[in-house]
Amino acid sequence: xxxxxxxxxxxxxxxxxxxxxxxxxxxxxxxxxxxxxxxxxxxxxxxxxxxxxxxxxxxxxxxxxxxxxxxxxxxxxxxxxxxxxxxxxxxxxxxxxxxxxxxxxxxxxxxxxxxxxxxxxxxxxxxxxxxxxxxxxxxxxxxxxxxxxxxxxxxxxxxxxxxxxxxxxxxxxxxxxxxxxxxxxxxxxxxxxxxxxxxxxxxxxxxxxxxxxxxxxxxxxxxxxxxxxxxxxxxxxxxxxxxxxxxxxxxxxxxxxxxxxxxxxxxxxxxxxxxxxxxxxxxxxxxxxxxxxxxxxxxxxxxxxxxxxxxxxxxxxxxxxxxxxxxxxxxxxxxxxxxxxxxxxxxxxxxxxxxxxxxxxxxxxxxxxxxxxxxxxxxxxxxxxxxxxxxxxxxxxxxxxxxxxxxxxxxxxxxxxxxxxxxx
Numbered sequence: 001x002x003x004x005x006x007x008x009x010x011x012x013x014x015x016x017x018x019x020x021x022x023x024x025x026x027x028x029x030x031x032x033x034x035x036x037x038x039x040x041x042x043x044x045x046x047x048x049x050x051x052x053x054x055x056x057x058x059x060x061x062x063x064x065x066x067x068x069x070x071x072x073x074x075x076x077x078x079x080x081x082x083x084x085x086x087x088x089x090x091x092x093x094x095x096x097x098x099x100x101x102x103x104x105x106x107x108x109x110x111x112x113x114x115x116x117x118x119x120x121x122x123x124x125x126x127x128x129x130x131x132x133x134x135x136x137x138x139x140x141x142x143x144x145x146x147x148x149x150x151x152x153x154x155x156x157x158x159x160x161x162x163x164x165x166x167x168x169x170x171x172x173x174x175x176x177x178x179x180x181x182x183x184x185x186x187x188x189x190x191x192x193x194x195x196x197x198x199x200x201x202x203x204x205x206x207x208x209x210x211x212x213x214x215x216x217x218x219x220x221x222x223x224x225x226x227x228x229x230x231x232x233x234x235x236x237x238x239x240x241x242x243x244x245x246x247x248x249x250x251x252x253x254x255x256x257x258x259x260x261x262x263x264x265x266x267x268x269x270x271x272x273x274x275x276x277x278x279x280x281x282x283x284x285x286x287x288x289x290x291x292x293x294x295x296x297x298x299x300x301x302x303x304x305x306x307x308x309x310x311x312x313x314x315x316x317x318x319x320x321x322x323x324x325x326x327x328x329x330x331x332x333x334x335x336x337x338x339x340x341x342x343x344x345x346x347x348x349x350x351x352x353x354x355x356x357x358x359x360x361x362x363x364x365x366x367x368x369x370x371x372x373x374x375x376x377x378x379x380x381x382x383x384x385x386x387x388x389x390x391x392x393x394x395x396x397x398x399x400x401x402x403x404x405x406x407x408x409x410x411x412x413x414x415x416x417x418x419x420x421x422x423x424x
Contacts, residue, residue, distance in 0.1 A: 001110040002091065003065035006152045010034040013155045016128070021055045022172055023162040028055070030155065037062040044069045046085050047093075050139070052076055053160065057138050061148060065091075072105075073139035081105060086283045093283065094141050096234045106235050106290070107283040115260070116237030116277035117149035122259040123241050124228070126150050130180045130202050131157035133172060135164045135187065141234040142207050146182050156180075166196030173198035184208035185215060188227060192219050199223075205230050209405065210251060210310070210328070212335055217247045229254055231308070236295040237277040239263070240308045251332045252309040263303060270314055271301040300326065316407060318347035319357050320385055327407065330359065330388065333381045337374060339365045342397050346411040348390060360390035362410055364397060 010018075014031035021027075028036070036059060044067035050060035051074045064071045070085060072093040083105060086093065090107040120126065132150065136143040150156035159179070161172045164187055173179055180203040183191070188206055191197050192215065197204075204219070207230035216227050229242040231254035240263075242248060242255035257263050261275040273295045282290055289296040300311040312326030327345035334343045341364045347357035363374070371391035378387045392414055397405050 002113065002153070003062075003068075005114065006062065006065060007034065009153065009155045013128070016155070017157055018151060018155075019055055019058060019157070020131075020159040022160060022175075023054065026055070033058070033062065037066055043067070046070060047072055047080070049074050049080050051078070053134070053138060055160065058148060058151070058158070061152070073144055075137060075139045078139075083284050086280075090280055090283070094144070094234050094279070095139075104285075105283045106279040107281050108279045112277055112279060113145075113149060114153060115275065116145050117153045119238050119258045119260050119275070119277055120145055121150055121154050121156070123238065123243075124180075124203065124205065124230075126154070126156050126180060126203070128155055128157060130178045131159050131176060133169070133176075133179045133181045133201075134158050134160040135169060136182055136184065136208075140208075141237065142182070142230075142232065145232075145237055146205070146207075164190075166191050166194035170194075170196035170198055173200050176200055178202045180205070182207070182230075185211050188219065189215055192222065195222070197223050197225065201225060204228060207232060210254075211248075213248055213251045214335060220247045231255065231310070233273070233295065233297060235279050235282075235290050235297075236273045236275060239271075239273055250309070251335070252311065252328070254308050254310055256306050256308065263301075263308065265301060265303065266296065268314065269300045269302075269311070271297045271299045271308070271310075273297065316346070318345075318359055320347075320359060321356050323385065325359065325386055327359075330361065330378070330382065330386055333378055334361065334363070334374065336381075337369075337377050339367050339369045340374075341366055344397065344405055344407055344410050345388065346407050346414075348411070348415060358390060359386065359388040360392060360411075360414065361388040362392040362394050362397075362414065364394050 010030040017027050018030040018033050019028045047070045048060055048064035049072050050057040061071055086107040089109045091110050092108040092113055094106045096104045132147050134147050138144055138148055147158055151158040161168055179200050181201045182205040185206055204225050204227040206227050211229045219225055219227050226245050231240045232238040238258040240255040240257055264272045278293045278295045298313050298315055300314055302309045312328040316327055318325040330345045331343050334340055343361055343363045345361045348360045350356045350358050375387055
């Protein structure tokens with residue numbers, strides 16, 4: 001199904017440029033991509049593992065589709081997962097980002113992948129005259145669905161950059177009259193601070209982690225460019241998208257449901273996604289949270305007038321003397337301090353040794369600032385019981401290639417470095 005649709009796209013746009021690799025300064029038309037695939041050996045292994053950030057990634061996907069092999073994208077240096085071949089009609093395996101536990105594989109059918117691409121193109125308004133500037137990882141669900149599938153199933157050209165460094169991205173963007181640029185908040189911050197966002201960027205998208213309101217507003221003030229927040233999950237593809245044309249004033253708002261996606265809430269307040277793009281199953285161990293076109297996330301959410309607002313993850317809630325606190329509540333307030341660059345809030349065991357926790361905050365600042373100063377700042381905005389009692393200063397937060405900062409990993413590293421319970 002996927003290969004047949006690709007062939008139709010290649011025939012329709014055969015003379016147009018499909019793929020540009022700026023590292024090698026090479027270009028391929030849709031017809032040339034089709035020829036490369038046709039001359040490839042159709043006898044392929046049952047699973048093909050596209051890897052890296054070059055044109056070979058795209059070639060490998062097309063070879064797999066032609067040979068009816070399963071595609072399992074990998075990050076650079078990632079070893080193939082030791083799992084059995086998923087049963088038909090599954091044709092694709094995605095790896096979760098492990099923000100809520102160990103990485104898992106999600107199996108997809110061809111129609112499910114195509115449905116996600118349809119939803120993304122229709123919701124975001126991707127168009128052939130605005131090629132995608134490929135900066136994010138194509139192995140991650142975000143990059144595969146926003147870059148690779150629109151190229152192969154909708155004829156949206158893809159321009160691959162050798163790196164995401166601000167100067168590289170600026171020069172790459174200046175070589176085209178109009179572009180779509182998808183990134184993660186950490187990249188948007190780096191590009192904004194380096195003034196590397198070129199005027200040719202017409203559509204700006206951010207996903208992988210919450211987009212800070214201050215950053216969104218800064219880009220808009222400097223460039224007049226709206227960065228659209230995109231919320232999705234490996235298990236189901238796109239969930240919600242901020243279609244507005246003005247900067248958001250509420251960091252928790254992630255937009256309205258994607259085209260052909262419907263949302264509901266469980267009794268506990270967790271978001272459920274219903275869509276033809278929802279994956280088939282976790283593989284090789286299925287779970288009731290992912291089946292029959294429905295995915296139950298661990299994200300706590302509210303839906304008001306069709307707008308989705310995230311209230312944290314159920315697994316991240318902090319037990320403060322019996323009261324449940326979402327760390328995002330504190331993070332949103334803390335980021336409004338002018339000296340705070342980034343922060344991550346989590347619970348640590350109370351010094352009293354009971355099952356309760358105290359609130360801890362890891363903070364990166366532009367200039368030195370005391371915990372007492374930040375505490376007083378938050379007391380004017382939050383109830384006292386929500387204000388961190390433990391402060392941990394870091395130079396910066398290292399996001400992974402998918403733009404995520406692991407709260408659980410940071411908490412674990414923090415606890416390993418503590419001298420005594422309740423102390424930083």
